[in-house]
Amino acid sequence: MTERLWGILVDSFPKILIPGLTLTIPLTAVSFALALVIALAVAMIQFANVRILKEICRFYIWIIRGTPLLVQLYVVFFGLPGVGIMIDPIPCAILVFAVNEGAYSAETIRAALEAVPRGQIEAGYCVGMNYLQIMRRIVIPQAFRTAFPPLSNSLIAMVKDTSLAANITVAEMLMSTQRIVARTYEPLALYLEVGLIYLLFCTVLTRLQHVGEKKLSTYLTDQT
Amino acid sequence: MLLCIEHLNKSFCGNPILSDIAFSVDAGDCVAILGPSGVGKTTLLRCLNFLERAESGSYTLDGTTYDLHHISTGEIAGIRRKTGFVFQEFNLFLNKTVLQNVTEGLTVVRRMPKAEAEETAMRALARVGMEDKKDAWPVSLSGGQKQRAAIARALALSPEILYFDEPTSALDPALTGEVLSVMRNLAGEGMTMLVVTHELAFAREVSNRVLFMDDGRIAEDADSAVFFSQPKTDKAKGFLQRLQKKGENET
Ligand SMILES: Nc1ncnc2c1ncn2[C@@H]1O[C@H](COP(=O)(O)OP(=O)(O)O)[C@@H](O)[C@H]1O
Ligand SMILES: [Mg+2]
8 A cells, every 4th residue: 555545644633533523423323212202103103093084194205205315305495595595514314314214213112122022011900000101111112122133223224324414514423535536536445434433333232232232121031 | 790792792803713702701610611622611711811803792790880892901900900811822021030920910010019029929829839949931831830930920919809820731740739729729719710611620629600602602601510410511511520530531
């Protein structure tokens, strides 16, 4: 490796990492948190079989899962201004990522809720609890354990999908890298470098997933 | 008279399952509900705790009469407060320890302070011989222990009547004894119990009355001693003979 290339890599490392820490990570965290709120609501509406609302939820999931994330970003960022709705790039990215991931996670959570044995719900009624108490104290905690690995998957996928925000002028890691490439003409090394930083982020999340799973599984282990 | 049911009817998808059920239970009674599989024993118990909604019928508990079909959520909650239910499949809350399973209803529903709830729960666990398992997770228990914990969960709320739906049918034969002996003690202490069971020995020795169900109806309602020595209907005679033969083959 030439001295020049090494210099570029070292020089660009903080220039890529910092947008990663200030944009990619917060963008992911906020979008995913919002997505979970949407997903839990949508999943519970379906689980409780609330008429009409349930149809609306199915429609939402159908639209979101049936269209590309990038198209959704374009519609909101470039399309909506045409009808007078202007949203800044970062809020726009958060909105689209949250609404998009909400649809997928809703299905994950719904499946997890349905996997909790029904008998426990009946037992909850028999000790006098109401529906919301049973959901909050018995069903959702167990569903969360079931949904945790697939939700971790989604979170890890979202870290990488935030790179799509580069298309709507959010200067996250990928866009920062593209700018450096334009200046230095070292695409191979620099794209590998940004890939490596994504890998680093995802490795940390994978570790956290393992720790989380262990914590959540205490009640499933055979120990007292 | 503690509990009185009249004209209870229930059907699933147009198929009548229970027809004009009527019976009453006195405080301190231990009533066994016997009958072949599929005659509606489980459905009857579930209607009594509103896990299924009967089409019609009246339900009198403690002098207050309710309509089994037209009844408000609040009234259902009030009735469930006075009754306990023990399931064939235990249905312990898997994300709670044994102690938490028992305190759940006390703290969440009765709003009892945690320390007091735990004391109450420990007394209930002592009655079923499960104090030493208070911190165990349900998955780590044997079937008999699970069912005893489930009984403690119901007992802790000091119900006026306890419903049991085949409490030993999901158990290894070797483990039925510990559950039956807990139930025997409860009956001895005067707990009012309505028990669906296939354990003839329990019905004969512990319960003071038998309701024999056949085809969605109560075919016989008699003192245990009378039912076992002189069953009136041919169905009941056949049923007893079949179960007795089965019992002899097993031992
Ligand atoms: N949820 C349900 N939907 C439709 N049919 C049911 C349902 N639950 C029970 N049944 C039917 O009702 C009848 C009585 O069932 P059950 O009360 O479980 O009988 P038992 O407990 O005496 O064996 C059976 O024929 C059963 O198939
Ligand atoms: Mg049954």
